Amino acid sequence: MSSKTEETPCIHFLIVPLMAQGHSIPMLDLARLLAGAGPLVTYVTTPVNAARIRPIIDSTVFSGLSIRFPELRFPATDVGLPDGCENIDLVPSFDLYIPFMKALSLFQNSLKDFLRDDAAAGSPPPSCIISDNFLAWTTPLASSLGVPRLAFHGTSCFFLACTLLLQQHRTEIEGAVTEKESFAIPGLPQAIHVTKSQVSWGSNYSDPEWLILLEEAQAAERGSAGVVVNSFEELEPWYFETYRNLSGKEVWPFGPVSLHKENVETKAARGKASAVDKEHVLEWLNGQASGSVLLVSFGSVSSKSFRQIVELGSGLEAAGWPFIWVVKEAAADSGWPEVEEWVAEFERKVGERGLVIKGWAPQAMILSHAAVGGFMTHCGWNSTLEAIAVGVPMATWPHFADQFLNEKLVVEVLKVGVEIGVEEPTVAFAMEKGSEEVKVGREMVEKAVVRLMDDGEERKERRARARQLGRLAAAAMAEGGSSSENLNNIISYISENDKRKKLKNLEIQKI
Incomplete structure (x- = not known):
């Protein structure tokens, strides 16, 4: 994909994944792609999650990429989870999923402590936070740091566009069909039939805290500067256009990251x-x-x-x-x-x-x-x-x-x-x-x-x-392909924002 050049500005991406394999794996790949293009990247992890990807961490460090993997304390025991329960696939029973999500929220304290200590040690501050969209607390964190927050979605853009269309037409759908009755999703270029139970998964859970989590994630996305997705333009072009129009957000597809050039050893070690x-x-x-x-x-x-x-x-x-x-x-x-x-x-x-x-x-x-x-x-x-x-x-x-x-x-x-x-x-x-x-x-x-x-x-x-x-x-991930160019565009966007921020600070100092 993109290669490091002498012109690459000194910017710093802070990447905060959701501690779930389907979310953290592509964000790890994104971190390595960004670091390969030149910027400093900090990929936040925990001891248990770091142990799962140790071969990738070791090979990445050995390669000389400017990427760091701080292993921060995960507050599992603070919310009644077993010690070491640091990934969603380690949650022992369904009734502990809400506590796990609460632990993810408390995890921000560990990250804030790290950022404070990192600044005291003279490390450059983050220029951008790329966060899993479920981690709604990273939006106010980015605001407090004065940097953009980009929301990562571990889903297809087809799903994102369909979800917005379903929300847009919620009233008419609710009154027209029963829970298991099939209906066509409004606004699509072809008839895609679903049932409400298939597309309203949050309502399948009796605990209202699930719906609160989903609403907080949606609000966090609205406060984000843009969206990054592990997909590629040529796969679902109509849905990218629709999602951009409906959300009003810039969207950068940067995948498929599974095609990122790596040897068999590294490919075999993806995940754990x-x-x-x-x-x-x-x-x-x-x-x-x-x-x-x-x-x-x-x-x-x-x-x-x-x-x-x-x-x-x-x-x-x-x-x-x-x-x-x-x-x-x-x-x-x-x-x-x-x-x-x-x-x-x-x-x-x-x-x-x-x-x-x-x-x-x-x-x-x-x-x-x-x-x-x-x-x-x-x-x-x-x-x-x-x-x-x-x-x-x-x-x-x-x-x-x-x-x-x-x-x-x-x-x-x-x-x-x-x-x-x-x-x-x-x-x-x-x-x-x-x-x-x-x-x-x-x-x-x-x-x-x-x-x-x-x-x-x-x-x-x-x-x-x-x-x-x-x-x-493969063409999208190759040099000059759509995903490769989107990676460059993300870096350029954050670089320009960083320059504007520094210029504004200089102007304030002159006053």
Whole structure:
């Protein structure tokens, strides 16, 4: 992407991620891209989160990039969370999610202490804060520092535009349709049908504090100078234009960051340490035919019931294609012995046709392998964009939040996916042990896999579209591409603002 030049001004980006893998990973990539272009970058983290990305921190420091990783205290125990509960995927039960969000708010005290000590040590003050939009407190913090705040969204611009359109037409929608009745989102160039339960995920939770958090995040965005998104202009151009018009904000798409040039070691370490040796995974993939393997993975947060895992595995077995299945519920520290036992027997039954990974997987590395021809995904935006970036079609299994709209983008707008058929969101982020919930039966799994992976004309057309999007993604990230230029534009915008601020201060001193 952009390369450092002698003309790059001495500006300082302070990056404050939400402590959740789907948000922190692309913000880490953004931090490295910005540092590669010359500015000083401070990426705020905590001891537990830093340990997860230690190989990336070490390689980044070794490369000489001007980027720092302060490990600040996370106030987990202050709000009743277990010590070390510093990431949303470590929250042990659903009723502790609100306390975790409160801890994120209290985390600002650790950051303020760091900034004060950093200034006393003679470090340059921040020129800009790039913050996850959920961290509403970074807007008044940026104001107190006299610097712009750019809001990071870990979603597609399709989701952002649809959300604003739904808010704009809320009154007419509320009076016209029931909770589970399908309706077309007003204002779109094509008919995209959803239900209220699929697009109003905040209302699925009884605690009104959830809605307060969402409202605070929206207010924080209104107070931001602009928005950054891990996407690219060519993927969803109409939706970028619409979102800019509706929000009145400048929007800079800078991705897909999963295409950021890096070696296999670094790509395999994105997120946290893999639960399987990458060489073993590569050896297994190298033994498979091109485009024959299905990757099955559902992100770091949502868990499935034991019965749902059985149905999913039985569908994969019946479909007949080689697969890699990431089963985090079977990890050694998961505490689900019945899952571990069933998965062990399942591995014996499928033999070499399947590779089961029990825990975190090197997803970006796997998706980029030539043997992978399909991806069964929860439609989290990071995972969706990683597949788009390397031209891999998807079978879509959304759970909550933005995922149902991401499914619509993949299946109906881009036409690079097939839906499994989930209609209702999962109420809780994490499945409580003992739940019997089954949303997708084995026949649904088998049907979706066959449709995604068979050699028919439909698959060829879908694969051709996916490969074309992959080429557009690579072009966007290349020198002179749209995302590369947007990165330069972000730096130029902050540089000009910094110059104006310094000039104004000089004028005040002369008075």
